[in-house]
Every structure is written in structure tokens, then in C-alpha cells.
Amino acid sequence: MSHYRRANTAGATYFFTVVTYRRRPFLCDEDVRDALKLAINKVREKHPFTIDAWVLLPDHIHTIWTLPPNDANFALRWQLIKRHVTQSCGARLHNPQWMNTSKAKHRESTLWQRRYWEHQIKDDLDYAKHIDYLHYNPVKHQLVKQVKDWPYSTFHRYVKQGIYDENWAIEVLLEQSDFGDE
Numbered sequence: 001m002s003h004y005r006r007a008n009t010a011g012a013t014y015f016f017t018v019v020t021y022r023r024r025p026f027l028c029d030e031d032v033r034d035a036l037k038l039a040i041n042k043v044r045e046k047h048p049f050t051i052d053a054w055v056l057l058p059d060h061i062h063t064i065w066t067l068p069p070n071d072a073n074f075a076l077r078w079q080l081i082k083r084h085v086t087q088s089c090g091a092r093l094h095n096p097q098w099m100n101t102s103k104a105k106h107r108e109s110t111l112w113q114r115r116y117w118e119h120q121i122k123d124d125l126d127y128a129k130h131i132d133y134l135h136y137n138p139v140k141h142q143l144v145k146q147v148k149d150w151p152y153s154t155f156h157r158y159v160k161q162g163i164y165d166e167n168w169a170i171e172v173l174l175e176q177s178d179f180g181d182e
Contacts, residue, residue, distance in 0.1 A: 007120040013052065015130045017117040018061045018078065024111075025058030028152060032089050039084035043077050053131050056152035062134040074118065075163060079111035080114050131158075136169055143149070146170060 007014065026032055033056065040051070048071075052064040067074060086109045121127045135158070138150035145167045148157050158164045 005054075006118060008105065010036055010071040010072040012069055013064060013066040013127065014070065014074055015064050015079070015117075015119045015121060015134070016074070018063075019113045019116070020059045021109075021111055023059040026089075026111075027056055028058050031092070032085065033152070035085045035088035036081070038088070039081040042084065044081045046079070047071070047073070047077050049074070049077060049156040051154070052127075053134050054154045054160075055134050055137050055150070057137060057143065057173070060138055064127070064134065065129060078116060080157060086111050106177065132169075139169065140181070143179075 025080060027036075036056070048068055050066040052066055052104045054063045055061070065074065067076075078101050089111050091110060119130070121130060135147055135153060135155040138144050138153065139147055146167070147153070147164075148159070155164060155168075159166050159168075
């Protein structure tokens with residue numbers, strides 16, 4: 001049995017990637033978005049955390065959270081969020097053909113990958129790089145041509161706060177297209 005070592009610094013800021021089982025593209029469906037929003041709000045009532053940044057893509061989520069000073073238990077928060085979404089949307093999304101002994105033993109459904117990626121943010125530069133990566137992700141996955149065109153992202157909040165220009169990352173696209181023409 002594998003034993004994964006997770007970061008456990010109370011009050012830290014973490015970057016997460018949470019992926020659907022078999023990369024099924026349902027996260028942007030309206031019922032799933034509503035279930036995620038409700039789940040996050042419910043979890044935050046009992047287990048507060050700040051969402052610093054967020055992007056929802058069809059088959060995965062990237063987010064940056066900051067936990068309260070006396071708390072490092074992001075695993076409980078993810079467990080509760082995933083459980084709520086599964087209970088809300090599982091009737092439509094669960095695929096019994098994908099159930100196996102291990103999934104049954106761990107009381108899992110077929111909505112989420114068992115594990116998720118977590119990275120404790122080290123410093124301001126690390127934070128900025130992860131924020132940029134997260135917001136650029138819809139372009140990286142060719143879902144839109146410009147970051148501003150993806151609706152399920154905190155990018156729009158960052159633009160309103162003056163952190164990003166609405167056309168942020170267009171120069172990255174221009175550099176990539178110039179590089180590709182050589």
C-alpha cells in the first residue's frame with residue numbers, strides 16, 4: 001500500500017489540481033458547477049479557507065487556497081467537496097461499469113480520481129507563477145484563444161482588481177506563434 005506524504009503546514013497557501021475520473025469532461029456542466037459552488041460554501045462554513053485563485057476546466061480544477069493559521073487539513077475539505085458533488089450529481093454521472101473492488105472498498109464513485117496534486121506555495125514568486133499558470137490553463141488546453149474568454153476563472157476578478165490587464169497573456173500567444181513560424 002502506498003503512503004503519500006502531504007504537506008501539512010497550518011495557515012499555508014496551497015496549489016491544487018483535482019481531476020475527474022478518466023478525465024471525463026463534465027465539470028463545466030451547469031449542475032456540476034452549481035454543486036461545486038454549494039459544496040464549497042458549505043465546507044467553508046465549518047472549515048474556512050480562502051480561495052485565492054480558481055479555474056474550472058471540463059475535466060480538472062486548478063485552485064489556490066490559503067488555510068486559517070491553525071489549520072492544515074485541506075484533505076478533509078477536498079473529501080467533503082468531492083462527496084457533496086458526487087451526492088448531487090452522481091445519479092447522472094456515475095458509471096457502474098467502471099466500478100471495481102478497490103473503488104467499492106474505498107467507497108468511491110466514478111466521478112473523481114482518487115488522488116489530487118497539491119503543492120505548498122513557497123514564496124511570492126512561486127505564488128505569482130502558479131496564479132499565472134492557473135489563469136492561462138484554458139488557453140493552454142485550447143479551450144479559448146484568450147484568457148479573458150474563459151468564463152470559469154478568477155481571472156475576471158483579478159482584472160476588476162487591476163492585477164491583470166484584460167488582454168493579459170496575448171504577448172505570450174504572439175511569442176509562441178512567432179516561435180512556431182521559424
